[in-house]
Amino acid sequence: MPNSPYRIRPAESDDVAAIARIYNAAVEAGGSTADLESQTLEQRRAWVESHKPPYVVAVIEDAAAAEGDDPVIGFGALSVFYDRPGYDGVTDLAYYIAPEAQGGGAGTAMLDWLLAAARERNMRKAIGIIFADNAGSVALMRRFGFTQFGLLPAAATDATGKMHDMSYWYLEL
Template identity: 60%
Template sequence: MNYEIRPAEERDVRAITDIYNEAVIRGGSSADLEPVSLDARRAWVDSHQPRATYPVVVIDVTDPATGERETAGFGSLSKFHQRAGYDGITELSYYIARRFHRQGLGTEMVRWLLDAAVERGFRHATTIIYADNAGSVALMRAFGFTRFGLLPAAVATAGDDTLHDMSYWVKTL
């Protein structure tokens, strides 16, 4: 599959919103329970400052038959905590549109984000995942993340009236 990971631009906010909302509706990937507005997602993108340190990127795929490009997912490095002592840690997140699952794009996105974290001088990357999200858990393990915490059932819902464990993951860079 032909793909390109590139910095998100204003023109990408709609696709970022749509991909995120698809994950919200499907459940198990976001603690948001209702789809978010375009303005809310734009504010989220804009909150990644400075962008040189906290990138938001999209992964575009090109259909080899038609040459048409489509945004298949997005990812980001975010500030882990507001206190300066945590500045060596970044929070990694990524979302891939459902129809592009199991095609290696999540792997490529995580690889890109980890490389970007190293280039930016972060010492650790962390992420929070629904513990029963088998795909993301397997991906974190494949990249050498270690689960360092677990919030047991009764802490988070995915909008399906079921309470889920949340797992916390870290990787030394």
């Protein structure tokens, strides 16, 4: 992305600690994941390593990060939607942005990168499964032209104990 304040690239093993930090912040805050406890470094490493082509985990970096600071401010993934071969070409996408970087366009940049990567990998559909009250993610789904195709009431609890409806979104690629 020319003139972007962000750099996005596939995740490397050195990124696992930042991915775990950002994901665990989302777990603790509630409202964006149904994991009820923070994940260990080993759990996050196994998750990253489970993404074999055409799937991918990517990180987004703040291009203006100070020397010595970890520039990783978020991550996203194209993951297996359903593990039966008939679903090949349908990807589940997810993204998480560090709390201090939210609201500055990093989520938009990450989603844009993920959709371009899905198209490059000849995916047919992208699926987003999000808490229905996650206003930021719902707005991004709409902004990128996703269609809501379902709502599962009172489906998932987050780490704060709050129950959430799940909304299901898709985009033809």
